[in-house]
Amino acid sequence: MKIALFNYQMLEFGGGVAKYFIEVSRGLKKRYPDLEISLINFDESALKWILLGYSLYFFGKQDRSLNNKEEISTLQNKSKTINYLKVGSINKLRSELQKYDVVYTTNNLFEVLLLKYILSFKDLPPIIFGFHIPAYFPLTGTLQSKLHNFIYASKIYLNAIAGGKKLHLVNNFDEELFGKYFSKEKIVKINYPYDFSLNLKKISKFKSRGQNGVRKIAWIGRLTEQKGIDDLAKLVERINSTGLKNKVQWIIAGDGELKPKILNLVRSWNNIKYLGYVQNKEIGKILREVDLFISTSKWESFPYNILEAQSFGLPVVAYNIHGCRDIITDSKNGVLVNDFEQFQSKIVQLIRQNYFRKEKILKFVQNKFDQEKIYKKMYELLKLTVGTM
Structure with missing residues (x-):
């Protein structure tokens, strides 16, 4: 055929x-x-x-x-x-x-x-x-x-x-x-x-969460309206302003027409690491070093970036929209939120205490898909x- x-x-x-x-x-x-x-x-x-x-x-x-x-x-x-x-x-x-x-x-x-x-x-x-x-x-x-x-x-x-x-x-x-x-x-x-088994045996080699008391939060995607760049920028501003600035590092990767918004953030805050566009072969190097993945997308079909994050056992916080909710089961392998205020609240909660375990997330998604x-x-x-x- x-x-x-x-x-x-x-x-x-x-x-x-x-x-x-x-x-x-x-x-x-x-x-x-x-x-x-x-x-x-x-x-x-x-x-x-x-x-x-x-x-x-x-x-x-x-x-x-x-x-x-x-x-x-x-x-x-x-x-x-x-x-x-x-x-x-x-x-x-x-x-x-x-x-x-x-x-x-x-x-x-x-x-x-x-x-x-x-x-x-x-x-x-x-x-x-x-x-x-x-x-x-x-x-x-x-x-x-x-x-x-x-x-x-x-x-x-x-x-x-x-x-x-x-x-x-x-x-x-x-x-x-x-x-x-x-x-x-x-x-x-x-x-x-998606082959979730690739990282199952390596899980013990991943860096532990919150090394030196700092949580690393990753966002990867196109810098467009669809991906919720305005919400991403507002989350960074709000959470950095709550007194948690020294407890979190933001890792942002991607390119697109809304790149100037991210560059403005980088100029305003010193706890943001902006990587620009990252080739597919390099994404794993980012995900294995972080504690939490967030998706601020306003619409999706079946988001690959969430699958990739889950393959490293990362909990994901995302809006409760189709595509995201087909992958995430609330409180099992991530958190689904209904509005911006809830999004901010859940991230703050996970910065203070991340109750998810990478091994459990990996096994959950491997069985689900x-x-x-x-x-x-x-x-x-x-x-x-x-x-x-």
Whole structure:
């Protein structure tokens, strides 16, 4: 079976979707060697026009730079048995996709509209739309986020994704939401696979919590509205002002259009370590040194950064939104909060007394997300879509 995983952005740009495509393709190939898998993106010449369009959609706020954040050599080493192809035009994309038995892509607005209204699904293999972009933003604060909710609930969008043979949903909210529009046969919910066992034997080597009486709190992600940068900045300001400044160190990693807000924080407080963008291969070095991970995201599908933090046994404090609550079980492997004041209160509580234990968190998530079962479901989804089951 020949599988194409198509995402308009190059893998070198980084991000959760790129990480998912790489890890899932590797995991499937390892377990099912008969699969022929290719990762397909647009090249830089095509991307510059796509990003221009996206910049207009985001009212000029989205980063249009073509800077590669991940090293291509690292990506190639990770996917030695996977083909990585770049195409320079829509016509070349069509001719390339026609070579495969099934195409897996995301529910991103551009990719959905491209396949439906430009390529018209004509002469293409069956399509699986994977819902890696939240279709609904629960906490909207800007015109763009409200526009997103309007478009993703529109008949134009729903009609477009109806052209996919299968819809791969990754959280309970989306499963319930799209179950109202499509048959049970069309939709399937499968969480992200993740190998939590990698760190299970190393747990005793991790640094103990709160060394020298200082708790290290990590935040990793894109510096955008979605990730709640305003709330992150306010948390740092508020908690540092409560007299806990000397008991906490903030580790912030990421890049994006709201970077100036973080730089202002760094200038104001000397207990913040801002690392800029950190490549995927280096994230583990950060997480093994910290005591607590926080996610201030306003909307998510199935956040990779929380999975990564949990793989190091870190408790996570996050808003009680879909995606986050699919991973976190309150008081078991983290804390879900309903508003900013509760967020601040829980962090203060955990700075003073962290009652979580890394070993218990690791075992909990490992049991909750059995990667072998998840990969088997993914393989069955691909076979069902092709029609070989």
